[in-house]
Amino acid sequence: MPSSKDHILQLLRRNRPAAAELPMVAHAWTTFADPHAKFAEVLELVGGRAIRAKSVDDLNQHLSQLPQYAVAKKVVSLVPSVGTNNVDLSTIDSPHGTAVVDVAILPGEFAVAENAAVWVTDRQVPFRVLYFLCQHLILVVPADQIVDHMHAAYERLMQTGGQPQGSKDGRQRNDFSEPVFGAFISGPSKTADIEQTLVIGAHGPRSLVVCFLDPTS
Amino acid sequence: MHVIKTADHSTAAAAFIANGDRVRWHDSAIWFARTKRDRASHGVPEWETLRELASKIKLHTMSRLDEYLEQFEANATRLGAHVHWARDAAEHNTIVAGILNQHGVRRVVKSKSMLTEECGLNPHLESQGIEVTDTDLGEWIVQLRNEPPSHIVTPAIHIRKEEVGELFHEKLGTDAGATDAQYLAEAARRHLRAKFLAAEAGITGVNFAIADTGGFVVCTNEGNADLGVSLPKIHIACMGIEKLVPRATDLGVFQRLLARSATGQPITTYTSHFHGPRPGGELHIVLVDNRRSEMLGAGDFRRTLNCIRCGACFNTCPVYRRSGGFSYGATFGGPIGSIIFSAREPRQHKSLPFACSLCASCSDVCPVKIDLHHQIFISRRQLANLGLVSFSKRLGLRVVAAVLARPWLYRFAGSTARLALRISPRWPIYNRFNIWGRQRDLPPPPRRTFRELYAARKKTPPLPYREG
CATH class of the missing domain: 3.40.50.10420 (NagB/RpiA/CoA transferase-like)
Structure with missing residues (x-):
């Protein structure tokens, strides 16, 4: 008896339809004159809030005015000089240990204007669950790292790093070449499963603030 | 397995629509999702x-x-x-x-x-x-x-x-x-x-x-x-x-x-x-x-493999909104479920392609352009070829086909029906053999037929059309 894999592949080959061309994904996609403004507008619609900070000091000033930050007992910050970290992650050996975190201040790599999504990965955090398990999430994104739409977002992720000589197999490297977790996060956790009534804070963060930090700072 | 065994869609739906308030609520709750989809896509x-x-x-x-x-x-x-x-x-x-x-x-x-x-x-x-x-x-x-x-x-x-x-x-x-x-x-x-x-x-x-x-x-x-x-x-x-x-x-x-x-x-x-x-x-x-590999070889139905399970065809479907998900008796219903499950298990799910008015709204909202209403139509043909269409439906269609193929019979049947609808009491028309008429009345017969209107129009040409 052939293996299930061979069996399925055989069936697929037998039932293979006529060839159909793979289209190029290219178009004059909608762009925005002020992508940060578009991002902020959409983020508000999905229950989050965007902040623009000129410097780290300015950002800390903004943070101190956030009620969720002011009352937080356990704060994790993995963004240098931003917020006051009071949880020593090096003493936690299982992601379950982060369940006590009230506010997590974490890095976001870039933002997408059309849908207020921020790309995050587990490269800069010891536990990826921090993005989802904390009570309140604050993402800090360099202000110049913003794209208009999802096409540009994926093109950016699939851009090769230009260092194939550094790899053993000679493959081009992109964001997905190595084991990695990455997510687009747009707004706080939410549900509308009870009579389509929107409830913010389903299982994950009850709030999301995205801070754009000017790169000159 | 979570499969509710039902006789057919309309029998199961009858239980759901018995509660009029719930049907109206269900209909409007799901239509709300459709309106949100419209706003988002138009943006x-x-x-x-x-x-x-x-x-x-x-x-x-x-x-x-x-x-x-x-x-x-x-x-x-x-x-x-x-x-x-x-x-x-x-x-x-x-x-x-x-x-x-x-x-x-x-x-x-x-x-x-x-x-x-x-x-x-x-x-x-x-x-x-x-x-x-x-x-x-x-x-x-x-x-x-x-x-x-x-x-x-x-x-x-x-x-x-x-x-x-x-x-x-x-x-x-x-x-x-x-x-x-x-x-x-x-x-x-x-x-x-x-x-x-x-x-x-x-x-x-x-x-x-x-x-x-x-x-x-x-x-x-x-x-x-x-x-x-x-x-x-x-x-x-x-x-x-x-x-x-x-x-x-x-x-x-x-x-x-x-x-x-x-x-x-x-x-x-x-x-x-x-x-x-x-x-x-x-x-x-x-x-x-x-059975997805089988679907790949199933001609028209192959396009159902494009489905990204967004649910837009459910939300727009006038039948789904008013009959509820359980009336389909399959893992999932709605337009896409009707095609997939009646193709897979025609005997068990033969009523599903008929839970449709062929309004084609599903095809219009489908983000991957599955020609859903067309496939539902093809599903019906396949069920007919398999001999899985009920006797009353087959008989009805045979009568309609015979009438439509003979213009003299069509004219005769039309005038007879118009007269009958005007003078007949209810019972010869609305009885247990008229499944269609169980929840519906026929519209009142028009005084003049299309043919008569057309003949009259040819005699006195209408005024030329002007803007405004």
Whole structure:
């Protein structure tokens, strides 16, 4: 008896339809004159809030005015000089240990204007669950790292790093070449499963603030 | 397996529509989702371009599905994932149970996956003493009620908040009579967070798998999939083999369409990309055929493999909105479910393609341009060829065909019918043989026929048409 894999592949080959061309994904996609403004507008619609900070000091000033930050007992910050970290992650050996975190201040790599999504990965955090398990999430994104739409977002992720000589197999490297977790996060956790009534804070963060930090700072 | 055995759609729907208030509420609740979808799609000027691209990308993928699956497996394996192949539901369940038993797992959390519903995974695992918790709030509600989901995106759409309040009062000890969604969701949050923290493995579905990277994408609004697979070390992802796209850059197209079509959101809150296991973790991907390869060879029905399970065709369907998800008696219903399940099991699901007025609204909203109403029409023809259409329907159609083929008979039948409708008492027309007339009256017969109007018009030409 052939293996299930061979069996399925055989069936697929037998039932293979006529060839159909793979289209190029290219178009004059909608762009925005002020992508940060578009991002902020959409983020508000999905229950989050965007902040623009000129410097780290300015950002800390903004943070101190956030009620969720002011009352937080356990704060994790993995963004240098931003917020006051009071949880020593090096003493936690299982992601379950982060369940006590009230506010997590974490890095976001870039933002997408059309849908207020921020790309995050587990490269800069010891536990990826921090993005989802904390009570309140604050993402800090360099202000110049913003794209208009999802096409540009994926093109950016699939851009090769230009260092194939550094790899053993000679493959081009992109964001997905190595084991990695990455997510687009747009707004706080939410549900509308009870009579389509929107409830913010389903299982994950009850709030999301995205801070754009000017790169000159 | 969560399959409700029913005689046919209209019999099952009769029970649902007996409660007029509930039908009106259900109809308007789901129409609300449709209006949100309209607003979101109208905000994207290139919407039609995206639909066209999505359709072409999927058709191309299906034309080389064997190659893309092998490419996906090679890339996923290189990233450290274990890839399994399952011919059918039983093999899928055996593989998943095997992985869990091998690790001695007794508590599993699962995010929404119509595939595991199709395969009947929960009862299989439960029969082996494994506790499975569905963590999407809607799915958890229907699980607590021991019901299947009634909609592929909003599984508890048929349940009113008063009923959720009663359920939670009984199962979770919330206040009696509570109906506030915020309060009830908070109670669910407390209970489910404990389940996440106690789970020894997480199971997810897959929205998209990427051939050229070996990764896959899971979309949720609640964050339940991410919590479920970022705490325990074992992640099992179950996917139908049709979930592939060739390139990561294709996702730009699908992500822009999916959430807007489903709920009117610009993107789901969490769109998570898994490439390989997390450090110290284990990632299993189960590729499931379960008759999808057969569908690939089924001519017209092949396009159903394009489906990205957004639920837009459910929300727009006048029959679904007024008859509810359970009236279909299949893993899922609506326009897409009617085609898939009547093609797979024509005898069991022969009534589904007739739960349709052929209004074609589903085809208009489908983000991947499946010609749903046309396929429903083809389904009917196939059922007729298989001799699965009821005698009364066959007889009726034969009479209509005979009349329409003979202009003299058509004219005669028309004038007779108009006269009969004017002078006849109700009983010869509205009796048990007139199925159509059970809930409906025929319109009053027109005084003049189209033919008469046309003849009169030719005698006195109308005034030339003027703007304004």
